[in-house]
Amino acid sequence: MTSADHQATHDVVKHSERHEGPQKHIIVFVLSIVLTAIAFAAVAAGGVNAAFTVLLLLVMAVIQVLVQMGYWMHLKDRGHMMPIIFMLGGFFVAGTAIVTALYWVWW
Amino acid sequence: MAHAHSVKRHKGLMDWLTTVDHKKIAILYLLAGGLFFGIGGIEAVLIRLQLIKPMNDFVSAQTFNELITMHGTTMIFLGVMPVIFALMNAVIPLQIGARDVAFPFLNSLGFWTFLFGGLLLNLSWIMGGAPDAGWTSYTPLSTTTYSTTHGVDFYTVGLQIAGLGTLIGGINFLATIITMRAPGMSFMRMPMFTWTSFITSAMILFAFPAITVGLVLLSFDRILGANFFEVSNGGNPILWQHIFWIFGHPEVYILILPAFGVISEVIPTFARKRLFGYSSMVFATILIAFLGFMVWAHHMFTTGLGPVANALFSIATMLIAVPTGIKIFNWLFTMWGGQIRFTSPNLFAIGFIPTFVMGGVTGVMLASAPADFQFHDTYFVVAHFHYVIVGGLVSGLLAGLHYWWPKMFGRMLNETLGKLSFWFFIIGFHLTFFVQHFLGLMGMQRRVFTYLPNQGFDTLNMVSTIGAILMGIGILFFLINAIATAFKPKGVAADPWEDGRTLEWAIPSPPPEYNFKQTPLVRGIDALWKEKMAGNKGMTPAEPLGPIHMPSPTILPFVMSVGIFIAGLGFMFSKEDFSNSFMSLIFNNWIVVIIGLLITFGSMLLRSLYDDHGWHIEVEELEEEGVKA
Amino acid sequence: MSATHAETVDGKLPHEPEKATLEGRNKVLSFWLFLGGEAVLFGTLFATFLALRNQTNEGPTANELFHFSTTAYATLILLVSSLTSVFAVQAMHRHKVTALRVWLMITVLLGLGFLGLEIYEFTDYVTAEKFGMTTSAFSSAFYTLVGFHGAHVAFGVLWISILIGQLFKKGLTVVTAPKVYVSAMYWHFIDVVWVFIFTVVYLLGKVG
Numbered sequence: 001m002t003s004a005d006h007q008a009t010h011d012v013v014k015h016s017e018r019h020e021g022p023q024k025h026i027i028v029f030v031l032s033i034v035l036t037a038i039a040f041a042a043v044a045a046g047g048v049n050a051a052f053t054v055l056l057l058l059v060m061a062v063i064q065v066l067v068q069m070g071y072w073m074h075l076k077d078r079g080h081m082m083p084i085i086f087m088l089g090g091f092f093v094a095g096t097a098i099v100t101a102l103y104w105v106w107w
Numbered sequence: 108m109a110h111a112h113s114v115k116r117h118k119g120l121m122d123w124l125t126t127v128d129h130k131k132i133a134i135l136y137l138l139a140g141g142l143f144f145g146i147g148g149i150e151a152v153l154i155r156l157q158l159i160k161p162m163n164d165f166v167s168a169q170t171f172n173e174l175i176t177m178h179g180t181t182m183i184f185l186g187v188m189p190v191i192f193a194l195m196n197a198v199i200p201l202q203i204g205a206r207d208v209a210f211p212f213l214n215s216l217g218f219w220t221f222l223f224g225g226l227l228l229n230l231s232w233i234m235g236g237a238p239d240a241g242w243t244s245y246t247p248l249s250t251t252t253y254s255t256t257h258g259v260d261f262y263t264v265g266l267q268i269a270g271l272g273t274l275i276g277g278i279n280f281l282a283t284i285i286t287m288r289a290p291g292m293s294f295m296r297m298p299m300f301t302w303t304s305f306i307t308s309a310m311i312l313f314a315f316p317a318i319t320v321g322l323v324l325l326s327f328d329r330i331l332g333a334n335f336f337e338v339s340n341g342g343n344p345i346l347w348q349h350i351f352w353i354f355g356h357p358e359v360y361i362l363i364l365p366a367f368g369v370i371s372e373v374i375p376t377f378a379r380k381r382l383f384g385y386s387s388m389v390f391a392t393i394l395i396a397f398l399g400f401m402v403w404a405h406h407m408f409t410t411g412l413g414p415v416a417n418a419l420f421s422i423a424t425m426l427i428a429v430p431t432g433i434k435i436f437n438w439l440f441t442m443w444g445g446q447i448r449f450t451s452p453n454l455f456a457i458g459f460i461p462t463f464v465m466g467g468v469t470g471v472m473l474a475s476a477p478a479d480f481q482f483h484d485t486y487f488v489v490a491h492f493h494y495v496i497v498g499g500l501v502s503g504l505l506a507g508l509h510y511w512w513p514k515m516f517g518r519m520l521n522e523t524l525g526k527l528s529f530w531f532f533i534i535g536f537h538l539t540f541f542v543q544h545f546l547g548l549m550g551m552q553r554r555v556f557t558y559l560p561n562q563g564f565d566t567l568n569m570v571s572t573i574g575a576i577l578m579g580i581g582i583l584f585f586l587i588n589a590i591a592t593a594f595k596p597k598g599v600a601a602d603p604w605e606d607g608r609t610l611e612w613a614i615p616s617p618p619p620e621y622n623f624k625q626t627p628l629v630r631g632i633d634a635l636w637k638e639k640m641a642g643n644k645g646m647t648p649a650e651p652l653g654p655i656h657m658p659s660p661t662i663l664p665f666v667m668s669v670g671i672f673i674a675g676l677g678f679m680f681s682k683e684d685f686s687n688s689f690m691s692l693i694f695n696n697w698i699v700v701i702i703g704l705l706i707t708f709g710s711m712l713l714r715s716l717y718d719d720h721g722w723h724i725e726v727e728e729l730e731e732e733g734v735k736a
Numbered sequence: 737m738s739a740t741h742a743e744t745v746d747g748k749l750p751h752e753p754e755k756a757t758l759e760g761r762n763k764v765l766s767f768w769l770f771l772g773g774e775a776v777l778f779g780t781l782f783a784t785f786l787a788l789r790n791q792t793n794e795g796p797t798a799n800e801l802f803h804f805s806t807t808a809y810a811t812l813i814l815l816v817s818s819l820t821s822v823f824a825v826q827a828m829h830r831h832k833v834t835a836l837r838v839w840l841m842i843t844v845l846l847g848l849g850f851l852g853l854e855i856y857e858f859t860d861y862v863t864a865e866k867f868g869m870t871t872s873a874f875s876s877a878f879y880t881l882v883g884f885h886g887a888h889v890a891f892g893v894l895w896i897s898i899l900i901g902q903l904f905k906k907g908l909t910v911v912t913a914p915k916v917y918v919s920a921m922y923w924h925f926i927d928v929v930w931v932f933i934f935t936v937v938y939l940l941g942k943v944g
Binding site: 022025026029032033036039040043044050053054057058060061064065068069072073082083086087089090091093094095097098100101102105106 | 927
C-alpha cells in the first residue's frame with residue numbers, strides 16, 4: 001500500500017467517523033422527552049413528598065441540559081476547553097445569584 | 108491579486124466615525140474618557156466646595172444629591188472604564204503580536220454604544236434633573252415614590268446602553284486574547300497587562316449581565332409599573348441591593364485589575380528587571396477575580412443578613428488580602444536590586460503601591476462585620492474606596508498613559524510637567540482623603556449635603572477641600588502636558604524608554620495600521636527583552652512578507668448606537684404626559700422606540716447581508732514603507 | 737489571513753465550514769463567551785423570580801394559573817425545534833444546502849408555533865385571569881423572565897429567517913456557515929433555558 005493510498009483510506013475512515021449519523025442525536029432527543037415526561041408525571045401524580053418532587057425535577061432538568069449541551073452543542077467534543085470554562089463561569093455566577101435569592105433576600 | 112477590493116478611505120471626521128482600527132478606537136476611548144472624567148471631576152470639586160465649611164449653601168440639597176450621584180456614576184462607568192478600554196485597545200493587540208482585535212467592527216460598536224449611553228446619562232442635567240438616588244440607586248429611594256424626576260430613568264437607560272458597549276468590548280478582548288496571539292505567545296508568556304485585561308474582560312462578561320437585569324427590573328418598576336421593589340405589592344428592595352452588588356463588587360475589581368497590570372509593566376521596565384514571581388502574579392489575578400464574585404454581601408452587612416452570612420462574607424473578603432499581598436510583595440521584589448529610573452510613569456507606579464496598600468488595609472477593617480456597623484455609610488467608607496479607586500486605579504491609569512503615550516501618539520510627554528502633575532496629584536490626593544478616615548470615625552455621614560459647626564469636622568473638611576483642589580491642579584498639569592505635546596513633531600523611536608520588554612516596543616511609534624509587517628515569533632516572557640539579550644536587533648518574523656488583509660471602515664456601528672440612543676429616550680418618556688399632542692403621539696405609542704430599534708436592527712441586517720471583504724495592503728506597499736522607515 | 741474571505745478553502749468546502757477561517761472560529765468561540773454572559777442574565781432573572789414567586793399580592797398564584805397542557809405543548813415544540821436545528825447543522829456538514837434550508841425552515845416554523853402559544857397564554861392570563869405586569873411582584877417576575885425568553889425566541893426566529901434568505905442568495909460558504917452554526921448554538925441555548933423555565937416556573941409552581 002502506498003502512502004497515498006494509506007492517506008486515502010485514512011481519510012475515508014475519518015470522513016465516515018466525522019459524518020456521524022443522526023442516531024446519537026435522536027437518542028438524546030428521546031432521552032430528553034423521557035426526562036421531561038418523568039418531570040411532568042411526577043408533578044401530575046401529586047401526593048408524593050414535595051421535597052422529593054422538587055429534587056427529582058431539578059435532577060431531571062440538569063441531566064437534560066447537560067446531555068443537550070454535550071451532544072447538541074458539541075461541548076463534549078475536542079477543542080471546547082474555553083467554551084466549557086466560560087459556561088461553567090456563567091453557571092457559577094448564575095448559581096450564586098439563585099442561592100442568594102433563595103436564602104438571603106427574605107428573613 | 109485576486110482579492111483586491113477597492114475600499115473607500117475616509118478623511119477627517121468621517122475617518123474617526125468609521126474607523127475600525129483598534130489604535131484609533133483607543134484614542135476615541137481616551138477622548139470620551141477624558142470628557143466624562145472632566146465632568147466627574149468638576150462634580151467632585153463642586154461637592155468639596157459645598158463641604159468646605161459647615162452650613163454652607165453653595166449648592167442646594169437636591170443639587171448636592173444629583174452631584175454625588177452623577178459624580179460616582181460618571182467616574183465609575185464613564186470616566187475610568189473608557190480609559191481602561193483605551194489602554195486595552197492601544198496595547199493588547201500589540202503586546203500579543205496581533206494585527207488587530209478579533210472583531211474590529213464590534214470594537215467600534217462597543218465604543219459608540221458606550222459613548223451614546225454616557226451622553227444619554229449626562230443629558231439628564233439639561234432635561235429635568237440628574238439622577239439623585241446615589242450611584243448605587245438603592246430602592247425604594249430610587250422608585251417613583253421618592254425620586255419623582257426622570258433622573259433615575261436616565262440612570263437606568265443610560266447605564267444599560269453604556270453597559271452593553273462595555274460587554275461587547277469585554278467579549279471582543281476575550282476572543283482577541285484567546286485566538287489572536289502570535290506564534291510562541293502561550294498563555295504563560297503573555298505580558299501581565301494582557302493577563303489582567305483578560306481576567307477583567309472575563310469579569311465584565313459575568314458581572315455586567317447581572318446589572319443589565321437589575322436595571323431592567325428598576326426601569327420596569329419605574330416606567331411599566333412593575334412591582335419588583337414595591338413593598339406594598341409584594342416586592343423586595345433588598346433584592347436590588349443583592350443584584351446591584353453581585354455586579355457592583357466584581358465591577359470594582361474589573362476596574363483595579365488592569366491598573367495592577369499597568370504597574371506590573373511599568374515597574375519591571377524602569378527597574379530593568381523581569382517581573383518577580385510572574386506565575387504567582389497570574390495566579391493571584393485569577394484568585395482575586397474569583398473571590399471578587401464571592402464577597403458582594405459585605406456591602407450589605409447592616410441590612411441584617413444574619414450572623415452566618417455576615418461571617419461567611421467577612422472571611423471571604425479578608426481572604427482577598429492574600430492574593431493582593433502577593434502582588435504588592437512581587438512589585439517590591441521586582442524593584443529590589445533593580446536599576447530604578449524615576450520617570451513620570453514610574454513615579455505614578457511607585458506612588459500607587461503605598462497608596463493602594465492603605466486602601467487595602469481599610470478594606471480589611473471594613474470586612475470585619477461588627478466594625479462595619481460603625482463604619483457603614485460614614486466618610487471612612489468614602490476614604491477607603493477613594494484610596495483604592497483614585498489612589499490606586501487612577502494612579503495606575505496615569506502611569507499607563509504616561510508610559511504608553513509615546514506608543515499611542517508618537518510623541519513623548521514632557522517629563523517635568525509629568526513629575527509636577529504626579530506630585531500635585533499624590534499630595535492633593537492624600538490631603539483630600541486621608542483626613543476623611545478621621546471624619547468618618549468621628550461620625551460624619553457620607554452623602555450629607557452639609558453639617559453643623561463645632562463637631563470637630565470643620566478643619567478636616569477644609570483640609571480635604573484644599574487637597575481636592577491640589578489634585579485638580581495635578582490633573583490640569585497632565586491635560587496641559589497632553590495638549591502641549593500634541594503640537595510637538597512626531598517621531599519618537601520604537602522603544603522610547605529604551606528598556607521596553609514587551610512586543611509593543613518592537614514596532615514603530617505610533618504603529619502602522621497593520622501593526623506588524625510580519626507576525627513576530629515569541630520565544631519567552633518579555634519577548635522583546637529576550638531578543639535584546641540574545642543580541643538580536645528585533646523580533647524574528649514567524650511568516651514571510653505577504654499582503655495584509657484589513658477590515659473596511661464602516662459607519663454602521665455609529666448608526667446602530669444612534670438607534671439604541673433614540674430607542675432609549677423613547678422608552679424613558681413612553682409614559683410621560685406631554686402637553687404637545689405630536690410628542691404624546693410619538694412617545695406614548697412607542698413610535699420613537701420602534702424607530703430607534705428599526706435603525707439599529709436595520710443596520711445589523713445590512714451588516715449581515717453585505718459581507719465585508721476588506722482590502723489588502725500589498726507587499727510592494729509594505730516594502731516601500733520599509734524603505735522610508 | 738489572505739484566504740479568509742475566499743468562497744472556499746483550496747477550492748472545496750471543508751467538512752466543518754464554520755471552522756475553516758479564523759473569522760469563523762472567532763465567531764463560534766465568542767458566541768460561547770456570549771452564552772456564558774447569557775447564563776448570568778437568565779440566572780439573575782431566575783433568581784428574581786425565585787425570590788418573588790410567592791409574592792402574589794392576593795392575585796392569582798402559580799398553581800391557579802398554569803395549565804399542564806400549554807406548557808407540555810410548548811416544551812415539545814421547542815425540544816423538536818432543537819433537534820431540527822441539530823439536523824440542520826448535520827446537513828451543513830455534509831454540504832447539503834437544500835436539506836439545510838429545509839431543516840432551518842422547520843425550526844423557524846416551530847419557533848413561530850412556540851411564540852403563538854406563548855402569546856395565547858399571556859393573553860389568556862391578562863384578560864381571563866386578570867394577571868398583568870402590575871398585578872403583583874410574582875406577576876412582574878413571571879412576565880419578565882418568561883418574556884425575556886420569548887423575546888429571545890422571537891429574535892432567533894428573525895435571525896434564522898434572514899439566514900435562510902442568505903443561504904438562497906449566497907449558498908453555503910465559509911462566510912455563511914459560521915452564521916448558521918452560531919444561530920444553531922443560540923437556538924439550543926434557548927431550549928436549555930426553557931428546560932429550566934418549565935421546571936422552575938411551571939412545574940415547581942404546580943408543586944407549590
